[in-house]
Amino acid sequence: MGAITIDSLTKRFDDVVAVDDVSVEIEDGEFLVLVGPSGCGKTTTLRMVAGLETPSEGAIRFDGELVNYTVPQDRDVAMVFQDYALYPHMTVRGNLKFGLEEEPEYTDAERDERVEEVAELLDIGNLLERKPGELSGGQQQRVALGRAIVRDPEVFLMDEPLSNLDAKLRAQMRTELQQLQSQLDVTTVYVTHDQTEAMTMSDRMVVMNDGELQQVGAPLELYHEPRNRFVAEFIGEPSMNFIDGQRGTDGFESEPLDYPFDSTVESSVASLSDGDRLTLGIRPEDIELYDDAADVTEGSHTESMTVTVVEPMGNENVVHLSYDDATARGDDLIAISDGLRTIETGAELDVRIPPEAIHLFDGDTGNALHNRLLETDEQPITQ
Amino acid sequence: MANNGSNFDIRSIVDGMNHRRLGIYVFVTVFIAFFLVPLETGIMTALKSTEAINRSLPFLPPGGDGFTLANLELALEQVQRGVINSLLMALPATIINIVLASMAAYGLTLVDWRGQIGVLLLFVAGVFVPYQAVIVPLARFWTHIFPITEILSPLARLVLVEPYHLELIPLMITHVAYGIPIITVLFRSYYKSMPKSLIEAGKIDGKSVTQIYRDIVLPLSKPMFGVVFIYQFTQIYNEFLFSKVLIGSASAQQATVTLILPQIGASTSGLDYGLRMSAAFLAALPTLVLYIAFAEQFAEGLKTGGA
Amino acid sequence: MGTNETTGPSATEEGVGWQTKFRYVLNSDFVRSAPFWAVPFAIMAVAVYGGIGYNFAISLTDNNGTIEPATFSNLDFEMYFQALSDPNVIQAATHNLILLVSFTAICLVFGLFLAIMLDRQIRYKETVQMIYLLPMSLSFVVTAQLWLWMYDTDSGIINELLGLLSLGPIDFIGNPEIALWAIIFALIWQFSGYTMVVYLAGLQSIPSSQFEAGMIDGASTLRIYLRVIIPQLKASSVSAAVVLMVFALKAFTFLYAMTGRYFPPQGTDILATLMVREAWQYNNWAYSAAIATLLLLMALGVIAPYLYYQYREGSL
Incomplete structure (x- = not known):
């Protein structure tokens, strides 16, 4: 009852293209997250689904029915705003009940009942008579959520709803929101710039940049099989390491690093000729750090590097590495090591980039040529 | 600060501060006198007999037998009907004006549509148009094109309505009409600072444009209604040119207070300042009281709206 | 809708009948908000712009005498030629210009001075501000009376004080050489509180950290104001200046109330008083309408650049 089809959606503000030809199918009950840097068009997309903006081109359908020409009032959607947009002159009860007044199928007593019910669900029953100004940020957030839930809409739209909370509360609300959503089983479109939120909460996520859709998929699919360099870089914290270089005779060549390909990788880049620009990508947690090269089982993908900075996070260390060859201007690497392991700044380590974990991107277009091997996958995903 | 050189002499810093602050307070006091003296002189003069006015310094309070309320009583007699007429006219005019302007500002600010800015520009330009540019047609309009006083004349048979009341309409x-531009601009600057998401939340909650105005915007603009009421009531009550053009004579029954005041106490032998000052004080009293009670709101209106 | 839709990627507009679109337009914010702004707009437009148009039409006729329905025949610009060669008009326009420049400039400087003084942390700031702004709450008719008494030759306070210094008495209002300046002084008394309030609002929007940063850099208070604070008050200055200049053009009430007649004190006649006098004293309707149009054009010369500035800044 809440499937959404977004079809070639485009929005232009004067000369600026905010959303450029975006198409997504959203299933009923799905939790879809739109994620991207600020200005990527994710909020505009959401607002078009809400009916607050009119698409320049393209179609939005709810259950197959075109809603381009339906005003927000008639779309049966509920929205949680970034600033919550609670009506400051009404009590929490008034805020929750306000939208319900437009639902003719309820009697007034039923509306009150419904408000109580939702307030209980969100644990704000004791706040009903207060005004929003008297509530903490977290409580306001719950009221905003309650206002959306109380109307039992076909679709929830959420515009960065957690961005005004402090880190701890945000993590807590993340879990709670997820549980709520699966409990209510209502289609949810959620906009955030925070890739952690997107990864942890979504059934599927849509990565956008410059108004264009980059990739749609389940979080781990995007993490391990990014379609291009933008997605690879945007998802994951710390970011994937990238080394710019070119196709050499027997592998990847760059100033700091020559990296021979093994056969699986070789087959994905077979179409390239020598000298074509390539970017090699490797996630920090895939980099192996050895105190002594003797421990390394396979020597060919190992380089000696110097530790420049260590950021201890407790459960892990983020290790910044530099090629100790003084002439090298190449990218430094960032690796993650176990939190219990002691690594000193200035130490020299043997760094191994395992061939099964590397990604390769076209140096010009940024498109992925080769993604890492997964145990479950027999074949590398190529484009 | 001149004295906080390298040697951190605390005493000289403190002294410097004191001199500076003292200087500021002297200035502040001098200007308080500057702004109050004309008013104070007027009130003192209003309370003096003619003889005392000629004898004493204008700003000194009346002493002994120089004190009299005769001028105030006489002035009240002459000004009274003008004050009542002005209040009768200004109160409804202000209320209708701000309601209309609030609606206009809502339609032009919180609801988005193309071409809004053009309409808005006409409102803003309307704020600055000198009334001289419209008064000749205005006089003709109310006498020949739309003689509303005649049209409404049957109303004069109602209780409490005198024929001259209709002349105030x-x-x-x-x-x-001429107050709409400025008040619309005032409301617009207030509505612009209101989060847009409140209106959008109303839409998503299924509310119509009218419901959003009634249930969200109006309750939230209460403080602004206070501000514009104080501002616009003062403006209309104090206004003179329209009264002059539409009513004309100070002796007319429907004459407003600003029309009557410049004629009081004038004779061939010169001005009776005791009477004139008494009348001026009484005429200013309603807006003066309003200002003293709501100075903050008045300043707020001026700040965004202009004089 | 819905049923006859094709599902191809380009199925954007197909399948949507004009009825749907029409209903959408009817539901759109534009149509729904029209009742809100259209009624006040219509009233305002008829009054302001209809009035201006009608006034212009009258100015092209030769109407004079009693107020009667205008006869629109023999339309020409004769009245404008007459006005532009009328020494009274030229003189009034000169007075307007003096008033505009000196009144605006002094008000701005004085208001800024008051604002900076009050912006320093002084005690009873609200009360002081209230007193400074008090004259703005009074009608020009009232303040004209107050200043008439202040300037009185025989026993006005200013001449009494001058008498203590063995000066005067000076006939401030009766002497055409100085009457205009006396009136400018009185108007500054009334308006500088307004300028102060505008500047105070501007000053308060500047974060105090800028001032503190200047102090830490070792700049003197004066220097901080001159180099850091005042340049940021441009927007306040512009809007205050426009309001003051437009007022200087149309100021009528104060001058009228000084004498209680259509003739203001000698040497203070401005276009606004001249125009009203031509109309209501001499019933030269067409001629006064032409002068009013000239006045409007002068006001437009001030507000058009201002509106353009506001539009460009996006602050309309």
Whole structure:
């Protein structure tokens, strides 16, 4: 009852293209997250689904029915705003009940009942008579959520709803929101710039940049099989390491690093000729750090590097590495090591980039040529 | 600060501060006198007999037998009907004006549509148009094109309505019409600072444009209604040109207070300042009281709206 | 809708009948908000712009005498030629210009001075501000009376004080050489509180950290104001200046109330008083309408650049 089809959606503000030809199918009950840097068009997309903006081109359908020409009032959607947009002159009860007044199928007593019910669900029953100004940020957030839930809409739209909370509360609300959503089983479109939120909460996520859709998929699919360099870089914290270089005779060549390909990788880049620009990508947690090269089982993908900075996070260390060859201007690497392991700044380590974990991107277009091997996958995903 | 050189001499810093602050307070006091003296002189003069006015310094309070309320009593007699007429005209005019302007500002600010800015520009330009540019047509409009006083004349048979009350209606409508631009601009600057998401939340909650105005915007603009009421009531009550053009004579029954005041105490032998000052004080009293009670709101209106 | 839709990627507009679109337009914010702004707009437009148009039409006729329905025949610009060669008009326009420049400039400087003084942390700031702004709450009719008394030759306070210094008495209002300046002084008394309030609002929007940063850099208070604070008050200055200049053009009430007649004190006649006098004293309707149009054009010369500035800044 809440499937959404977004079809070639485009929005232009004067000369600026905010959303450029975006198409997504959203299933009923799905939790879809739109994620991207600020200005990527994710909020505009959401607002078009809400009916607050009119698409320049393209179609939005709810259950197959075109809603381009339906005003927000008639779309049966509920929205949680970034600033919550609670009506400051009404009590929490008034805020929750306000939208319900437009639902003719309820009697007034039923509306009150419904408000109580939702307030209980969100644990704000004791706040009903207060005004929003008297509530903490977290409580306001719950009221905003309650206002959306109380109307039992076909679709929830959420515009960065957690961005005004402090880190701890945000993590807590993340879990709670997820549980709520699966409990209510209502289609949810959620906009955030925070890739952690997107990864942890979504059934599927849509990565956008410059108004264009980059990739749609389940979080781990995007993490391990990014379609291009933008997605690879945007998802994951710390970011994937990238080394710019070119196709050499027997592998990847760059100033700091020559990296021979093994056969699986070789087959994905077979179409390239020598000298074509390539970017090699490797996630920090895939980099192996050895105190002594003797421990390394396979020597060919190992380089000696110097530790420049260590950021201890407790459960892990983020290790910044530099090629100790003084002439090298190449990218430094960032690796993650176990939190219990002691690594000193200035130490020299043997760094191994395992061939099964590397990604390769076209140096010009940024498109992925080769993604890492997964145990479950027999074949590398190529484009 | 001149004295906080390298040697951190605490005493000289403190002294420097004191001199500076003292200087500021001296200035502040001098200007308080500057702004109050004309008013104070007027009030003192109003309370003096003619003889005392000629004898004593104008700003000194009346002493002994120089004190009299005769001028105030006489002035009240002459000014009274003007004050009542002005209040009768200004109160409804202000209320209608601000309701209309609030609606206009809502339609032009919180609801988005193309071409809004053009309409808005006409409102803003309307704020600055000198009334001289419209008064000749205005006089003709109310006498020949739309003689509303005649049209409404049957109303004069109602209780409490005198025929001359109807003569105030053209003036009232005129004030409403020419007050709309400035008050719309005032409301617009207030509505612009209101989060847009509140309106959008209303839409998503299924509310119509009218419901959003009634249930969200109106309750939230209460403080602004206070501000514009104080501002616009003062403006309309104090206004003179429209009264002059539409009513004309100070002796007319429907004459407003600003029309009557410049004629009081004038004779061939010169001005009776005791009487004139008494009348001026009484005429200013309603807006003066309003200002003293709501100075903050008045300043707020001026700040965004202009004089 | 819905049923006859094709599902191809380009199925954007197909399948949507004009009825749907029409209903959408009817539901759109534009149509729904029209009742809100259209009624006040219509009233305002008829009054302001209809009035201006009608006034212009009258100015092209030769109407004079009693107020009667205008006869629109023999339309020409004769009245404008007459006005532009009328020495009274030229003189009034000169007075307007003096008033505009000196009144605006002094008000701005004085208001800024008051604002900076009050912006320093002084005690009873609200009360002081209230007193400074008090004259703005009074009608020009009232303040004209107050200043008439202040300037009185025989026993006005200013001449009494001058008498203590063995000066005067000076006939401030009766002497055409100085009457205009006396009136400018009185108007500054009334308006500088307004300028102060505008500047105070501007000053308060500047974060105090800028001032503190200047102090830490070792700049003197004066220097901080001159180099850091005042340049940021441009927007306040512009809007205050426009309001003051437009007022200087149309100021009528104060001058009228000084004498209680259509003739203001000698040497203070401005276009606004001249125009009203031509109309209501001499019933030269067409001629006064032409002068009013000239006045409007002068006001437009001030507000058009201002509106353009506001539009460009996006602050309309």
